[in-house]
Amino acid sequence: xxxxxxxxxxxxxxxxxxxxxxxxxxxxxxxxxxxxxxxxxxxxxxxxxxxxxxxxxxxxxxxxxxxxxxxxxxxxxxxxxxxxxxxxxxxxxxxxxxxxxxxxxxxxxxxxxxxxxxxxxxxxxxxxxxxxxxxxxxxxxxxxxxxxxxxxxxxxxxxxxxxxxxxxxxxxxxxxxxxxxxxxxxxxxxxxxxxxxxxxxxxxxxxxxxxxxxxxxxxxxxxxxxxxxxxxxxxxxxxxxxxxxxxx
Amino acid sequence: xxxxxxxxxxxxxxxxxxxxxxxxxxxxxxxxxxxxxxxxxxxxxxxxxxxxxxxxxxxxxxxxxxxxxxxxx
Numbered sequence: 001x002x003x004x005x006x007x008x009x010x011x012x013x014x015x016x017x018x019x020x021x022x023x024x025x026x027x028x029x030x031x032x033x034x035x036x037x038x039x040x041x042x043x044x045x046x047x048x049x050x051x052x053x054x055x056x057x058x059x060x061x062x063x064x065x066x067x068x069x070x071x072x073x074x075x076x077x078x079x080x081x082x083x084x085x086x087x088x089x090x091x092x093x094x095x096x097x098x099x100x101x102x103x104x105x106x107x108x109x110x111x112x113x114x115x116x117x118x119x120x121x122x123x124x125x126x127x128x129x130x131x132x133x134x135x136x137x138x139x140x141x142x143x144x145x146x147x148x149x150x151x152x153x154x155x156x157x158x159x160x161x162x163x164x165x166x167x168x169x170x171x172x173x174x175x176x177x178x179x180x181x182x183x184x185x186x187x188x189x190x191x192x193x194x195x196x197x198x199x200x201x202x203x204x205x206x207x208x209x210x211x212x213x214x215x216x217x218x219x220x221x222x223x224x225x226x227x228x229x230x231x232x233x234x235x236x237x238x239x240x241x242x243x244x245x246x247x248x
Numbered sequence: 249x250x251x252x253x254x255x256x257x258x259x260x261x262x263x264x265x266x267x268x269x270x271x272x273x274x275x276x277x278x279x280x281x282x283x284x285x286x287x288x289x290x291x292x293x294x295x296x297x298x299x300x301x302x303x304x305x306x307x308x309x310x311x312x313x314x315x316x317x318x319x320x321x
Contacts, residue, residue, distance in 0.1 A: 005315035021264035025309030181303040221264040
């Protein structure tokens with residue numbers, strides 16, 4: 001019998017601490033699969049965020065650095081500039097990247113740093129118990145917007161890909177989702193593309209992955225999939241915002 | 249026909265049912281017992297109907313599923 005699907009080598013045997021139905025596990029696995037396929041395990045340095053993925057060093061079997069909240073792109077910049085032979089990626093959530101770390105991500109992108117960013121957008125603060133994030137959809141209920149998010153009070157959700165697409169330093173930008181097997185395959189392709197941009201020394205690449213947080217959305221994992229499919233994708237359209245061919 | 253073998257590591261399963269939703273043939277069901285974490289783990293109800301399409305394995309957030317293919321049935 002030939003094994004056609006198993007745990008990637010770059011993912012430790014440790015059980016994930018994520019809630020049932022959380023998409024972090026899928027995205028972790030995809031990142032590890034791509035690291036395996038590109039044979040990067042030995043030279044990878046992962047920069048981890050503050051948020052649910054803060055314990056990523058327990059799961060990724062590569063060298064890891066834990067950055068201060070939102071500062072992963074700045075740490076990655078330092079690592080990549082000092083050790084250009086390594087492969088550096090950051091793994092950040094929306095509370096990390098799109099809120100406290102907005103300045104860091106914009107300037108790392110504007111400088112065209114040769115790093116890869118995996119940005120997991122689940123429209124809520126997961127680790128701290130479901131507060132409103134800058135990416136929370138209008139009308140979405142969270143513990144700090146119990147009546148649903150209102151534009152008059154808290155403005156509009158932040159579209160990171162669209163914002164970064166205006167910057168010249170960015171080489172690759174794509175938004176994907178993992179709500180069904182087809183989109184999981186697409187996400188893996190996008191991550192691989194982003195990693196290859198860095199390997200070719202072509203500059204900054206970011207993949208935004210729309211992800212579900214059933215626990216804090218107060219939904220079953222099944223309803224959370226529908227929420228991603230019917231609500232999130234409406235506001236955060238999927239697609240490639242910038243690619244290597246366009247830049248060259 | 250090729251043989252397909254889908255193996256569930258039941259003690260890793262958190263019973264989120266994402267695999268069950270993804271299965272195009274609807275042959276994954278949740279066990280009536282609980283695993284060491286207290287969840288009802290997913291299992292194949294009719295293994296002979298499995299096409300080995302990997303949909304369940306792709307969706308599983310806890311890397312519970314391992315798929316093998318090959319041999320002649």
